[in-house]
Amino acid sequence: MRGLLVAAFGCIFSVQAALAAEPVFPPASRVGIVPLDDMVMSKRFSGFENSEKATAITFAEMPPEAYDQLVAGLTKDALKRQGLAVTARENLKVGASSGLLISGAMTGPIKGRKWVLAVKGADMTALLIAQVQGGNDGYSEQEMRKALTSVALRGPVSLDEQISALPFRIGDRAGFRPVRVLSGNSVLLTDGPLDTVKAVEQPVVILAVSLAPPPPTTDQRERFARAALVSNQSIKEVAVERAESFRFKGQDWHETVAKAVDTASGEPIIVMQTIRFEADRYVRMVGIARVAQRAETLPRFRNVIDSIDMAL
Template identity: 70%
Template sequence: MKGFVAATLGFILSFHAALAAEPVFPPASRIGIVPPEDMMPSKRFSGFENQERAAAISFVEMPAEAYGQLVSGLTKEALKRQGMSVTFRENLKLGSKTGVLVAGTVVGPEAGRKWVLALKDGDLTALLIAQVQGGSDGYSDAQMRSALKSVALRGPVSLDEQVSALPFRVNDKAGFRPVRVLSGSSVLFTEGPLDTIKAMEQPIVILAASLSPPPPSGERRDQFAQAALNSNQILKNVTFERSESFRFKGQEWHEIVAKATDAVSGQPMVVMQTIRFEPDRYVRMVGLARIDQREQLLPRFRNVIDGVDMRP
């Protein structure tokens, strides 16, 4: 009897261990992992985090063809320019998945340790970025590597499910339709038959929630907003028509309207960027359209951001 009880107990324990080792997929994500102890799915981005330990693992989904370019940017020299000193690099083969894992230290405001895993399988390239801020506390190198190597990929998730998992609700789409969700925290809308817009054939609206607290109020936010718009790679010759802060619905907002040139087609464009600040986060809207669509589209861009509610 004792042997039977011991065997049964062993089976139960091993069964629970097997369950615990199952990969967990954040809502609407094709990427899942066995997260480190006490890491929970984030409400701010696609991935997991433990704010008490200042640790997070975020996921980014990309097309399969992005893998080569992504890996070419994981060199020591390229990562050093981004503030990461690489101390470890490993080529991985995880079942049918091919990948590269690098680890190192980060200097600057978010100093700490960082791990980056690029992985390709079938039609998907997965980018997993893990970071622990501070010194040697938080999670160990072994824990983070183990979590990243437990990565699992699943089939496509419906666009409606991806939109419903965003950290905000879009109550008024103003006639635009969603075509793509990125990183679990941003969504791209358009109007027209095309899902991929290469030369501003159709208007574009991008909504993105922040992963970090906003800058202090006042002049710093004006500088922040202008720098955010100028940092994009799809516009050139950006000329501000107006750049202003205001209060609306009890919150601080900042809005820019500018003229610019599409970097691909050379077509003149109008751009609206509106940022709504909350104490610990913000949501940003960028609307892009041809100059001849200005009068009809700028009010609709504003309707989209006005109707956004952040989820708790």
């Protein structure tokens, strides 16, 4: 009898261990992992984190055709320019999927260790970025590798579910409709029948919540806003018409309106960038339209960002 009881308890514990090892998917995410001990689902981005150990694993989803281009761009020199000194690069299989795992040391102002995992699924590409800030008192190399290689991909999630999982709510879409959610913290909207806008055929709006605290002073925020605008590779020849900081609804804001050129098509465009700063995060809106649509679209862009309500 005792042997039967031991076997029964052993079976129960085995089942519990198996259940505990199941991948966990953030709301509306097609990417999941088996999180490490003490890691929790982030409320700031799609992924998991442990603030006490200064550790985060973020997820991003892309089309399947993006994998080859993504991997080709993850060169040692390119990553070095982005503050990652590569120490290891490995092609591997993750379940039935192919992947590339890169690890190295963070060389920017914030020191630590970093991992980049690209995974090619049947109908999507997943990008996982993990980092442990500081020394070696956080998770070990083996633990981080175990978490990353536990990645699992699931089937499509409805757009409505993805929008409901965003860390903000849009009170007034101003006639725009959502077409895509990115990285669990941003959404692309447009006005027109096309879901993919290639030559600014339709106005587009991108709303995103930051993953990091904003710059603390007004001068720093103005420089940050300028740098954010000109670093947008989809536009070029940026000529600022208006840039101003102001207080609205008890918060600090910065807004820029500029003329530019669409990089892909050469079409002259008008760009509005509005950033709403909070104590520990910021919301950024970028609206783009053809110059001829300026008068009707700029007020609508502003209506969208004015209506944002932070969900968390």
